[in-house]
Amino acid sequence: xxxxxxxxxxxxxxxxxxxxxxxxxxxxxxxxxxxxxxxxxxxxxxxxxxxxxxxxxxxxxxxxxxxxxxxxxxxxxxxxxxxxxxxxxxxxxxxxxxxxxxxxxxxxxxxxxxxxxxxxxxxxxxxxxxxxxxxxxxxxxxxxxxxxxxxxxxxxxxxxxxxxxxxxxxxxxxxxxxxxxxxxxxxxxxxxxxxxxxxxxxxxxxxxxxxxxxxxxxxxxxxxxxxxxxxxxxxxxxxxxxxxxxxxxxxxxxxxxxxxxxxxxxxxxxx
Numbered sequence: 363x364x365x366x367x368x369x370x371x372x373x374x375x376x377x378x379x380x381x382x383x384x385x386x387x388x389x390x391x392x393x394x395x396x397x398x399x400x401x402x403x404x405x406x407x408x409x410x411x412x413x414x415x416x417x418x419x420x421x422x423x424x425x426x427x428x429x430x431x432x433x434x435x436x437x438x439x440x441x442x443x444x445x446x447x448x449x450x451x452x453x454x455x456x457x458x459x460x461x462x463x464x465x466x467x468x469x470x471x472x473x474x475x476x477x478x479x480x481x482x483x484x485x486x487x488x489x490x491x492x493x494x495x496x497x498x499x500x501x502x503x504x505x506x507x508x509x510x511x512x513x514x515x516x517x518x519x520x521x522x523x524x525x526x527x528x529x530x531x532x533x534x535x536x537x538x539x540x541x542x543x544x545x546x547x548x549x550x551x552x553x554x555x556x557x558x559x560x561x562x563x564x565x566x567x568x569x570x571x572x573x574x575x576x577x578x579x580x581x582x583x584x585x586x587x588x589x590x591x592x593x594x595x596x597x598x599x600x601x602x603x604x605x606x607x608x609x610x611x612x613x614x615x616x617x618x619x620x621x622x623x624x625x626x627x628x629x630x631x632x633x
Contacts, residue, residue, distance in 0.1 A: 365437065365601060365633050374631035375439050375596075381427045381628040385612055387447060387621040388541045395543045396621050397504060397575075398612040399423045399457065403623070410506050411573055414461035414478045417609035418485045424457070425610035430632050436604040440629035441594040443583055447622025451584040451615055454628075455577040456490055456608040458499065462573030466509035466534070466566040471559050477521075478574045479556035489605040492578055496523040496553025502543040502575045503532070510567030511537045518574075519559045522552040534566065543575065543613065577611075580604060588622070604630065 365371050385403040388396040400407040400423060408423025419429065430436050438454070445452060461475040480487060480499065492498025503516075516534040521527050532546045548554060557574045581602045585592040604610070614621035 365631075370633060371439070371596060374437070374633045375629060378439055378629045378631040379428050381425055381630055383425060383612070383624060383626040383628065385624045387450070387614065387623045389539055389620045390542050390616065391535070391538070392617060392619055393615065395545065395613055395615045396541050397543045398614055398624065400541055410571070411460045411462040413475050414459065416459045416480065416482065416485050416487065417457045418607040419609055421609050423611060425628070427610070427630055429606050434632050436606070437631045437633065438581055438599045438602045438604060438628060439596050439631040441581070441583060441599055441626060442591050443585070443594070443624065443626035444591045445585055445588055445622040445624055447616065447618070447620065448588040449617035450588075450622035451582065452624055453582045453613045454580040455500070455611055455613055456580060456605065457611045458487070458490055458576045458578060458609070460504070460573055460575045462506050462571060464560060464572050465569040466514075466562065466572065467569040469562050469564060471561045473559045476574070477556045477558045478576065480576050481555040486605055486607040490578060490608060493553070494523070496555050497551070498578050499553060500545060500577050500579060501554055501557070502545050502577065503534075504573050504575045505538045505540055505542045506571040506573055508537065508539050508568065509570030509572060510565065512565065512567045514566055515563040517561045517563070518546060518557060520548075520554045521556045521558060522548065523555050524552065526552070527558070534562070536566075580610070
């Protein structure tokens with residue numbers, strides 16, 4: 363049921379679930395993104411992914427929260443949060459699917475643990491993906507263990523929402539550390555429903571381990587003050603809807619060379 367009146371909002375907040383989060387920051391390049399999915403804290407960090415899989419709320423690393431009762435929806439009604447390093451912004455994402463086991467020191471076509479296909483209907487995927495053209499879904503490369511110091515171009519072969527196939531050439535940076543995530547986009551704006559394979563133009567110098575991740579953003583939080591808690595009420599959170607079975611994780615970016623840790627109290631209302 364949508365929240366349409368102040369009385370409905372007030373009652374939903376009064377009976378809302380409180381979810382506590384405490385995650386450590388990550389060393390990342392200035393302006394880059396890092397995932398806190400595997401960071402220590404509460405909830406405990408996730409283990410490294412291997413085979414392609416659809417993620418849900420039961421996955422280790424996801425925020426722990428109650429699922430909605432039949433006929434109701436979940437909304438992010440408020441967020442009280444402290445980020446421990448100036449310049450850090452965070453986003454709350456639903457981690458829809460992931461895989462790992464790709465390496466960065468070979469030039470042959472790689473299909474290990476691919477394709478990653480999010481076009482199914484299980485785990486409430488239809489609602490979690492958003493628009494039917496998949497344009498609400500964000501795709502990333504995720505470094506699992508550090509790769510080499512030589513930057514290379516990486517070709518990513520994918521299938522779009524309309525079943526056409528194409529590729530993206532992504533500049534893969536030098537020496538990305540573990541938990542760095544690198545977004546990629548289609549040139550024509552089409553949504554991606556599956557990634558089929560990847561291929562490097564040259565070796566980065568170290569195999570490492572990386573994977574593909576699909577997410578959908580829930581909300582962005584950027585504090586004005588990094589020495590005290592910020593409070594984002596329902597207008598700042600935009601009462602973002604959290605579909606059932608969402609695998610909720612934080613991403614962080616920073617103007618420096620590391621991201622701050624996140625301490626948060628999320629108010630998740632049900633209506």
